[in-house]
Amino acid sequence: MAVALCRSDELAEGQARGFDPEQRGKDSIFALRHQGEIRIYRNSCPHLDVRLEYRKDRFMSADGQLIMCYAHGAQFLPDTGECIYGPCLGEKLQAVTWQEEGGWLVLQATQI
């Protein structure tokens, strides 16, 4: 089974969006666009396995250049998910495999 998240053109440069494909009432993954490329990661900080955002869809720094964990201020590179500042320095967000189908971002159920 596959799950469509959103249209890829709904993700603006430097912005992120959380999704709840399991419908558990919390966004378990998030997608972002950075330098034109879309990335999808699990919404789990390598530091303490908590969600990153401070409110709905707020995963990025104000300038849209870094992913932030708002629990303790860790910063991650959008293209690799590597932590470059904070308590989980050098660890990585877990990337999720996806594909684009007819302009939609699609995950296989095994990725959820």
Ligand code: FES
């Ligand atoms: S839980 Fe993310 S920096 Fe501590």
